[in-house]
Each structure stands twice: as C-alpha cells, then as structure tokens.
Amino acid sequence: MIPEIGHFALILALLVALVQGTFPIIGAARRNSVWMGLAVPAARAQFFLVATAFFCLAYAFASMDYSVTYVATNSNSKLPLQYRIAAVWGGHEGSLLLWAFILNVWTVAVSFFSKHLPDQLRARILGIMGLISIGFILFMLTVSNPFERLIPAAFDGRDLNPLLQDPGMVFHPPMLYMGYVGFSVAFAFAIAALIGGQLDATWARWSRPWTTLAWVFLTIGIMGGSNWAYYELGWGGWWFWDAVENASFMPWLVGTALIHSLAVTEKRGGFKAWTVLLAICAFSLSLLGTFLVRSGVLTSVHAFATDPRRGLFILMFLVVVIGGSLALFAWRAPKIGRGGMFQVVSRESFLLANNVLLAVAAISVLLGTLYPLFLDALGMGKISVGPPYFDTVFAPLMTPAVFLMGLGTLARWKKAELPELSIRLRWAFGVSLATALILPFILGHWTPMIGLGLFLAFWIFTTTVNLLINQLKSNQLSLIFKIKSIPRSWWGMVVAHLGIGFFVLGVTIVKGYESETAVKMLPGDVAHLAGFDFTFDGIKEVQGPNYLSEKGQITVSVMGKEKTHLFPEKRLYTVQNMPMTEAGISPGVFNDLYASLGEPLEGGAWSVRIYYKPMVEWIWAGCGLMAIGGLLALSDKRYRMKKRGQILAVENKGVA
Amino acid sequence: MKLKARHKRFILIGIGLALIALAATLILNAFRSNMVFFYTPTQVEKGEVPKDTGFRIGGLVVPGSLKRDDDGLTVHFVITDTSKTVQVIYKGILPDLFKEGKGVVAQGKVDASGLFVASEVLAKHDENYMPPEAAEALKRARENSTSTLVVPK
Numbered sequence: 001m002i003p004e005i006g007h008f009a010l011i012l013a014l015l016v017a018l019v020q021g022t023f024p025i026i027g028a029a030r031r032n033s034v035w036m037g038l039a040v041p042a043a044r045a046q047f048f049l050v051a052t053a054f055f056c057l058a059y060a061f062a063s064m065d066y067s068v069t070y071v072a073t074n075s076n077s078k079l080p081l082q083y084r085i086a087a088v089w090g091g092h093e094g095s096l097l098l099w100a101f102i103l104n105v106w107t108v109a110v111s112f113f114s115k116h117l118p119d120q121l122r123a124r125i126l127g128i129m130g131l132i133s134i135g136f137i138l139f140m141l142t143v144s145n146p147f148e149r150l151i152p153a154a155f156d157g158r159d160l161n162p163l164l165q166d167p168g169m170v171f172h173p174p175m176l177y178m179g180y181v182g183f184s185v186a187f188a189f190a191i192a193a194l195i196g197g198q199l200d201a202t203w204a205r206w207s208r209p210w211t212t213l214a215w216v217f218l219t220i221g222i223m224g225g226s227n228w229a230y231y232e233l234g235w236g237g238w239w240f241w242d243a244v245e246n247a248s249f250m251p252w253l254v255g256t257a258l259i260h261s262l263a264v265t266e267k268r269g270g271f272k273a274w275t276v277l278l279a280i281c282a283f284s285l286s287l288l289g290t291f292l293v294r295s296g297v298l299t300s301v302h303a304f305a306t307d308p309r310r311g312l313f314i315l316m317f318l319v320v321v322i323g324g325s326l327a328l329f330a331w332r333a334p335k336i337g338r339g340g341m342f343q344v345v346s347r348e349s350f351l352l353a354n355n356v357l358l359a360v361a362a363i364s365v366l367l368g369t370l371y372p373l374f375l376d377a378l379g380m381g382k383i384s385v386g387p388p389y390f391d392t393v394f395a396p397l398m399t400p401a402v403f404l405m406g407l408g409t410l411a412r413w414k415k416a417e418l419p420e421l422s423i424r425l426r427w428a429f430g431v432s433l434a435t436a437l438i439l440p441f442i443l444g445h446w447t448p449m450i451g452l453g454l455f456l457a458f459w460i461f462t463t464t465v466n467l468l469i470n471q472l473k474s475n476q477l478s479l480i481f482k483i484k485s486i487p488r489s490w491w492g493m494v495v496a497h498l499g500i501g502f503f504v505l506g507v508t509i510v511k512g513y514e515s516e517t518a519v520k521m522l523p524g525d526v527a528h529l530a531g532f533d534f535t536f537d538g539i540k541e542v543q544g545p546n547y548l549s550e551k552g553q554i555t556v557s558v559m560g561k562e563k564t565h566l567f568p569e570k571r572l573y574t575v576q577n578m579p580m581t582e583a584g585i586s587p588g589v590f591n592d593l594y595a596s597l598g599e600p601l602e603g604g605a606w607s608v609r610i611y612y613k614p615m616v617e618w619i620w621a622g623c624g625l626m627a628i629g630g631l632l633a634l635s636d637k638r639y640r641m642k643k644r645g646q647i648l649a650v651e652n653k654g655v656a
Numbered sequence: 657m658k659l660k661a662r663h664k665r666f667i668l669i670g671i672g673l674a675l676i677a678l679a680a681t682l683i684l685n686a687f688r689s690n691m692v693f694f695y696t697p698t699q700v701e702k703g704e705v706p707k708d709t710g711f712r713i714g715g716l717v718v719p720g721s722l723k724r725d726d727d728g729l730t731v732h733f734v735i736t737d738t739s740k741t742v743q744v745i746y747k748g749i750l751p752d753l754f755k756e757g758k759g760v761v762a763q764g765k766v767d768a769s770g771l772f773v774a775s776e777v778l779a780k781h782d783e784n785y786m787p788p789e790a791a792e793a794l795k796r797a798r799e800n801s802t803s804t805l806v807v808p809k
Contacts, residue, residue, distance in 0.1 A: 356676075360683075364683045367687060368687065381693065382693075383691045383694065384691075384712065385687065385690060385691060385692070388690045389691075392686035393683050393686050397679065518748055519729075520727060520728030520729060578752075578753070579752040579753070581752055599749070599750065601728045609749055
C-alpha cells in the first residue's frame with residue numbers, strides 16, 4: 001500500500017511539474033499574471049508530492065518491505081536502521097528519487113526567498129526548475145521506477161554493498177547532490193535571464209548566494225567522499241582520479257570559476273556572457289556526473305545495452321538540456337551587451353585568467369574521463385587513463401592559478417599598477433621562496449615538486465597577511481571598528497583562499513614525505529616506519545550486527561614510549577559473503593598513522609600494510625575552510641538588505 | 657611608444673590563443689603518454705604487447721595457481737582467458753576480492769622471461785562482479801580461438 005502511495009504521488013508530481021514548467025514560462029512571455037502566479041503554488045505542491053514519494057520509499061526500506069524490487073536488491077533484514085535508510089540512495093532508482101527530491105528542496109527554497117524578484121523572472125526561474133524536474137520524474141516513471149513490486153516477494157533482501165555500509169554513505173551522497181542540484185538554481189537564473197534579456201548587476205546579486213551555497217555543499221560533499229575513500233578503501237589514498245570522483249570534480253572546477261565570474265558581473269558588470277556560459281556548463285556537468293555515476297555506464301558501456309531504453313532516455317535528456325541551453329545561449333548571448341572596459345593589469349584580468357585555467361582544467365578532466373568510454377563504445381579497444389595523466393596536467397595548470405590568486409585579491413579593479421603590486425608583494429614573494437628552498441631540508445629532502453608546493457602554499461599565506469595588514473592600516477579608526485566594518489563576504493574570501501593554502505600544503509607534505517611498508521607479522525612482531533615502532537598484538541574475533549570481524553591490535557610506540565593503538569579489521573559480511581578491509585587510523589595534526597590488514601598467512605601471521613601520512617588531515621581541513629569561507633560570504637549583510645519591506649524573507653536567506 | 661587600443665587588444669588575444677594552444681598541447685601530450693592499453697592473455701602469448709611500457713591484462717585466476725613466497729607478500733598466479741595463460745608475479749597485498757577462479761585485472765610489464773610483473777592488481781568490490789576487462793578477454797577468446805582479434809592501437 002505505502003509503495004503505491006509513493007508511486008501515485010510521483011505520478012501526481014509529474015502532472016504538477018508539467019503545469020509548473022509550462023504555464024509560468026508562457027505567462028511570463030505574454031505578461032499573463034495569473035499564469036505566472038501558478039509557479040509558486042505548483043512548486044510547493046510538487047515539493048510536497050515528491051517528498052511524499054521519497055518518504056514512502058524510505059518507509060519501505062525501514063519496514064523491510066521485500067515485495068518492492070528496489071528494496072529487495074539493496075537492503076537486508078540484518079542491516080542496521082541507519083544503513084537501511086541510506087540504502088534509499090544506494091542504487092540507481094533511489095538516487096534518482098533523491099535527486100528529484102533535492103531539486104524540489106531547492107525549488108521550494110527559491111519559491112520562498114524570491115519575493116523581491118520581478119514577477120516575470122521569478123516565474124521563469126521556477127518554470128525552468130519545473131522542466132528539469134519533469135525530465136527526472138519521467139525517467140523514473142518510465143524506465144527506473146523505485147516502487148516496482150516484486151511478485152512473489154523476496155524472503156529477504158540481497159543486502160547493500162558492504163562498501164557502502166559506512167557513516168559516509170549517510171552524509172556523502174545527500175551533500176554531493178545538494179551541490180550538484182544546487183547548480184540548477186544558477187542554471188535556471190541564467191536561462192531565465194537569457195530569455196528575458198536582463199542580465200545586469202542585480203541579476204548577478206540575486207544569483208550569487210544560491211551559487212555560493214551550492215558550491216559550499218559540493219565542496220563538503222567532495223571532501224566527505226575523499227575522506228571516506230581514505231579510511232574505507234584501505235589503500236591510504238585520498239583521491240584516485242577515478243571516473244566517479246572526476247564526475248563530482250568537474251562541476252566543482254566550473255562552479256569555482258562561476259562564483260568568481262559572478263563577482264565580476266555583480267561588481268563591475270563584466271563577463272556577463274561568460275558567467276551565463278559557466279552557469280550552463282556547471283549544471284550540464286552536474287547532470288553528466290549524475291548519469292555517469294548512476295547509469296552503470298562506467299562499469300561497462302555495454303550495461304547501456306542491457307536496458308537500451310534507459311541509455312536512450314539519458315542521452316536524449318542530456319542532449320535536450322545541454323543542447324537546448326547552449327542553443328539559447330548562442331541565440332541570445334550577442335544581445336547581452338558588453339561589460340566595462342579594464343586594463344591588462346587589473347583584478348578583472350587576473351580573475352579572467354583564473355577562470356580560463358579552471359575551465360581548461362575541467363576540460364582536461366572531461367577528456368580523461370570520457371575518452372576511454374567513447375573508445376569502448378565505438379568498439380575501438382579498451383584503454384584506461386590513470387592518475388599520472390591527471391597529475392601531469394594539474395600541476396602546470398594550477399600553479400599559475402594559485403599564483404594569480406595571490407595577485408588578484410590585491411589588485412585593483414579596472415586598472416592596477418604592476419610596479420606597485422610588485423613592490424607590495426616583494427617580501428611575500430621572498431618569504432615564500434625562502435620557505436620553499438629551506439623548509440624541505442629541515443623536513444628531510446628537497447624535490448622540485450615539494451619546493452613548488454611549499455612556495456604556492458606560502459604565497460597564499462603571505463599574500464593574505466599582506467592583504468589583511470593593508471585592510472587594517474588604511475585609516476585612523478580603531479582596530480575593532482575596522483574589523484567590524486569589513487564586510488563578511490571579504491572575510492569569506494580570505495578564509496576560503498586560506499583553505500586553498502591549507503589544501504596545497506597538505507597535498508605537498510603528504511605527497512613528498514609519506515611512507516609505507518607491507519610486512520608479514522606474527523603476534524609480537526615489530527615493524528618500523530618513519531621513527532615509529534608498530535607492534536602487532538594479535539587478532540581478536542568480534543561479532544558485528546551483520547558481519548564477523550577479525551580485529552587486529554597494533555601498538556604504536558616511539559623510543560619505547562607507548563603512543564597509541566590502531567585497530568585494523570578484516571570483516572566478512574555474511575549476507576553476500578563478502579570480505580571488507582577496515583583501516584585502523586590514528587589521526588593527528590602533523591601526521592596520521594594508518595594500518596590495514598591484508599590476508600591471514602600460515603601460523604597466525606598476517607600481512608599488514610602500514611602507512612605514515614604526514615599532514616594528510618590538512619587536505620580536508622583546507623576543504624572545510626573553503627566551505628566555511630563560502631558560508632561567511634553568504635552571511636554578508638548586503639544579502640539581508642532591506643528592500644521594499646521584505647526584511648523577513650531576505651533575512652531568512654542566511655538559513656536557507 | 658603608445659600602442660593603439662586596437663593593436664593592444666590584438667596582441668592580447670594572440671597571447672591568449674598561444675597560451676591556450678600551449679595548454680592543449682600539454683594536455684594531449686600527457687594524455688597520449690599516459691594511456692594504458694588493455695590486452696588479453698592470447699595477445700600476450702602472441703607477443704602483440706608493447707615491450708617497454710606498461711599495460712593491463714585481464715581474465716580469470718586459474719584455480720590452484722596461487723603460490724606465496726616465504727616473505728608472505730610475493731605472490732605468483734596465472735591468468736587465463738580460457739584459451740591462453742599468463743604467469744603473473746606481484747609483490748604486495750592482494751585486494752579483498754581476489755580469488756582463484758574469479759575475474760581479475762592486473763597492470764604491469766612483461767619481463768625478459770615472459771613473466772608479467774604486476775605493479776597493481778585490481779578486483780572490484782562485488783562478489784559476482786566481473787571486471788569489464790576480464791569479461792572482454794573471455795569474450796574475445798570465446799569468439800575466436802586463434803586469429804584476427806581487434807588490436808587496440
């Protein structure tokens with residue numbers, strides 16, 4: 001019964017989405033206020049219906065209803081409740097429903113916080129989001145219905161892949177989707193502005209907080225995914241350049257370019273066409289990413305052929321959305337008009353250069369991700385493009401980007417003086433260079449990559465200090481007053497840029513100084529790595545809720561003094577009889593100690609892998625700072641500006 | 657000397673295009689030199705594989721072929737596409753789902769004696785999942801046991 005209610009709610013949601021996607025847009029063109037007025041109630045009704053469908057599916061999982069095919073394939077009665085709920089997005093159909101649900105969360109948020117927008121723009125934005133929703137709901141109802149019944153019902157479920165039975169599964173996909181789908185708001189703003197032909201600074205100001213918020217979610221989502229891979233896969237890596245990761249990284253790169261280009265559009269009225277193009281690309285890449293990860297095309301392009309209708313629908317949808325919006329862009333963009341002029345040495349041109357570098361980086365990731373798929377689809381052989389490709393490409397692209405980042409924040413709009421800049425940044429450059437040349441010898445050894453990484457990280461730190469001093473010494477007022485008078489968005493920028501510095505520092509140190517060893521260990525054996533002694537104390541059998549675990553204990557000591565214990569596990573998930581490695585990690589500010597169990601050998605010995613990961617946590621701390629920076633910018637008071645008595649609506653935006 | 661605004665703009669566009677061309681060259685070069693091709697055990701047997709660069713092979717682990725050296729870390733096993741076999745040596749810890757009789761993909765080089773020295777062994781996280789490369793190798797071996805394979809070049 002409950003699954004049928006969910007199914008029915010989804011059908012109703014489709015009908016409402018059809019109304020939301022057509023009448024308001026036509027109404028906006030004909031200036032029919034009644035038709036335009038349908039947008040808000042339709043958006044809210046659709047939200048209610050999709051939420052109902054979503055909770056019906058969650059209920060089916062929680063109540064272990066194995067007469068629903070999707071539940072039976074992705075859950076099991078022994079699975080703990082939190083993973084049964086997370087299993088809602090553990091497979092293809094359910095993640096589409098999560099996507100549609102989150103799209104509706106954003107849409108309903110736009111419907112509440114858009115009262116100050118002109119009616120036409122508001123109707124168009126909600127209408128476009130309705131059109132996107134039609135695509136997803138139609139996809140579910142035609143070829144991937146999560147509510148499909150299994151007759152006769154299964155006695156028990158096939159279980160969620162043990163790899164996904166982790167707290168990461170509960171938070172990571174919803175965060176990532178909040179980011180992906182959040183770009184649909186920027187996309188809808190861009191398309192609505194293209195249709196209406198009003199692309200100005202106010203448009204950029206409205207669009208900016210939504211884009212920043214989506215970017216914050218995406219940043220947190222990627223950070224969570226990277227951290228999850230680090231402790232779950234047992235290889236000690238934090239980024240694998242895997243197609244699934246690339247799928248989330250491409251929208252992030254373009255989204256980062258977009259939030260900066262929006263800043264120029266808002267402050268200087270420039271880069272309008274470019275901003276719109278980036279908004280279209282960010283959302284298109286999000287769509288592509290969703291489908292890459294969720295259509296099974298990565299496992300095998302021939303999985304497409306097992307259900308050709310699914311593949312066809314996906315391709316058609318991508319062609320319509322991406323092709324349609326790019327065609328609209330080509331048609332309307334020439335009418336947008338040009339932005340203000342600026343000199344070669346100016347903040348605009350530094351931001352433009354960074355935008356281009358980010359876009360090129362995204363294209364290079366796209367090439368590395370899609371080219372092997374194309375070759376395979378065309379039957380021209382199988383190839384794989386590994387991390388070396390991405391590493392080779394990213395270092396030369398991101399080096400100038402990070403360098404310009406330091407310059408860009410200090411340069412003036414429109415026209416800056418190169419001599420003045422270079423005098424101001426003399427000592428920043430000097431300190432960074434000295435650090436890059438000297439610090440590695442204190443830490444161990446020097447390589448060009450370590451030097452480069454340290455230079456860039458300290459370049460960010462020193463230029464930020466320079467920027468801070470400059471902001472604070474500018475006039476005679478008291479320090480407290482000056483700190484208070486600086487807008488939050490400025491602090492947001494500083495914090496996010498420091499995050500990049502933390503990130504670069506973490507990557508440099510961990511890549512330069514990490515070490516690992518794989519050893520065969522009997523209980524009592526000691527392994528040595530990076531000045532630490534790892535004593536293998538033995539294995540204990542532990543019974544988990546749906547697995548058996550062989551839990552090892554490793555005592556870490558330095559010069560005979562006990563430091564910490566690591567508890568790596570080898571689990572056997574009994575439902576699918578699948579072994580899983582759980583790493584034992586002792587995290588720290590300056591280093592992580594990491595151990596994972598290999599396989600049992602004769603005589604009670606185990607093969608054990610031990611890693612020393614200096615400053616690896618800084619990578620995620622850096623991402624966290626970037627997200628905090630985004631949130632600070634969002635809390636800026638100009639987004640809470642009082643406008644025609646709509647204080648309340650706009651003030652709530654900080655919470656949205 | 658003061659350049660005209662128009663000339664200045666041309667020069668800038670020129671520089672921009674040159675930089676983008678440079679980036680494109682860099683990317684494509686990196687791409688070409690880091691592509692890893694896939695071969696089947698049959699192709700390895702026939703010597704159709706590159707001599708100095710690494711590549712991937714896929715197939716099934718022959719049951720009973722897994723042997724371990726005394727250090728507990730160096731393993732020997734045989735990969736087959738049901739038609740031909742390849743001897744593999746690997747030093748390191750095997751992935752959780754590495755099993756005799758199951759699909760596997762290995763990346764590495766062939767040494768002078770014809771032994772495949774693996775730098776990486778991949779097996780995915782699903783009991784019944786067959787790595788696409790392994791499935792492909794079996795399929796090709798089934799389709800024709802001897803000649804005219806599509807060589808990915």
